[in-house]
Amino acid sequence: MIQIYTGNGKGKTTAAIGLGIRAIGHGYKVLMVQFMKGEEVYGEIKALKKIPNFDVYQFGLKTFVKKGDLRKEEIEIAKKGLDFAQEKIKSKEYFLVILDEINVAIDYGLIPLKDVIDLIKNCPKEVELVLTGRYCPKELYDYADLISEINEIKHPFQKGIFNRRGIDY
Numbered sequence: 001m002i003q004i005y006t007g008n009g010k011g012k013t014t015a016a017i018g019l020g021i022r023a024i025g026h027g028y029k030v031l032m033v034q035f036m037k038g039e040e041v042y043g044e045i046k047a048l049k050k051i052p053n054f055d056v057y058q059f060g061l062k063t064f065v066k067k068g069d070l071r072k073e074e075i076e077i078a079k080k081g082l083d084f085a086q087e088k089i090k091s092k093e094y095f096l097v098i099l100d101e102i103n104v105a106i107d108y109g110l111i112p113l114k115d116v117i118d119l120i121k122n123c124p125k126e127v128e129l130v131l132t133g134r135y136c137p138k139e140l141y142d143y144a145d146l147i148s149e150i151n152e153i154k155h156p157f158q159k160g161i162f163n164r165r166g167i168d169y
Helices: 012-025 043-048 072-091 102-108 113-121 138-143
Strands: 002-006 030-035 054-059 096-100 128-132 146-149
Touching (some): 002 012, 002 138, 012 096, 030 102, 043 054, 054 072, 072 096, 072 113, 102 128
Parallel strands (some): 002 128, 002 146, 030 054, 030 096, 096 128
């Protein structure tokens, strides 16, 4: 099955990780491929690296990607991430594969939408595939079995409270 977690609210990656923890609890293997993230400063990544059978690979630089001003290196590393994900999905080694922030990578032009559609079409039935990130292209909706749109109603950022260690990263 194909799941999509999208929207402008906080919690898309967190929801996918929760699903992964549930799968681990039942003895399955989980893979999370992160796009546009290249640092292990995130608390969840530090924790997940300690959990057997929950593998995390990052395909991003340590700098922010600027939409409309992409560097060749950013596009190349995103392509490597997608190729890596395709290889792992085909192998059926993992029960659950999370493509974290792939929707944003598509929106920014790092990854062609067509390539993601091809990946989805070729995903074996034995693999549960989760796509996260804002800006999910509507073209992907037809391929999804579950779509959760997480919307921001109220956020501490609106009060000038920015990233809090252990909560926001």
